[in-house]
Amino acid sequence: MSEQSPPPGAVDARFTLAAERTLLAWLRTALGLVAAGVAVLHVVGEFASPALQTALGIxxxxxxxxxxVVGSWRWYRVTHSLENGGPMPAPIGIWLLIGGLVVVSVAFIFVR
Incomplete structure (x- = not known):
């Protein structure tokens, strides 16, 4: 029995589902970051500097x-590229988020 190829212009469901799984990973990361921010603002004890605690939480x-937002935008762009052809989205949003996480991580080193 041979596999049938999808009709021309159709998107393989595996790619669509992979894009959705990636979106869900972005959303899990977003939820974790928001939860960490809420914890810094309302659960963790007082920092040496309340202003720094507020800034890190925010x-x-x-x-x-x-x-x-970046994950949703990338999911939309990837889905659009799969359906209509064209380039995949550039990784600039990913690099900006990585930079932000590095800055926050370094700031936590010097807290307390």
């Missing part, structure tokens, strides 16, 4: 929001 929440 930055984590903003990174979570950015992760959801």
């Amino acid at each position: 930055v984590l929440i903003v990174l979570g929001i950015a992760s959801a």
